[in-house]
Amino acid sequence: MELLYPLYRLREEGVAVTVAGLDDHPVSGKKGHGPVVVDATVDSLSAADFDGLVIPGGFAPDKLRRSEDVLTLVRDFDAAGKPIAFICHAGWVPISAHILKGRRATSVSAIRDDMVNAGVDWVDQATVVDGNLISARTPSDLGQWMKALLAALQSPPAE
DSSP states (O other): OTTHHHHHHHHHTTOOOOOEESSSSOBOOTTSOOOBOOOEEGGGOOGGGOSOEEEOOTTHHHHHTTOHHHHHHHHHHHHTTOOEEEEGGGGHHHHHTTOOTTOEEOOOGGGHHHHHHTTOEEOOOSEEEETTEEEESSGGGHHHHHHHHHHHHTSOOOO
16 A cells, blocks of 8 residues: 555646566565556666655565665655655665664654664654655555655755
């Protein structure tokens, strides 16, 4: 749901969405949702070509955080001040990209210690916006998280 809900919600608002993967194989959720077709591989993408980045939770972040291409893309989005939305376990990706120190965010409680150890001011709220970072705890927070992302996409990046 952390991939499907943003995918359909953003498309519903007329946002062009590219589903990126580490390879070109379709992706499925841990609860059997999908498969979702991958439009491009991460190594072929540039932050300059997109307005925002969504990192879903579930099993994906554990693999994504080990990809230097993913981490570079996350750092490039952050350097450009473009929205980076992450939910649940997806906080692992910006942790590994080293962009969270001194920032305020939330996550699923299971990775709270990881977030705090990375220097995050961790708070237990449905959705936290800190500059270009938009974080949420769990799938129950999807609606509020998407509203914050859609608002951020309507605003120009901070320079």
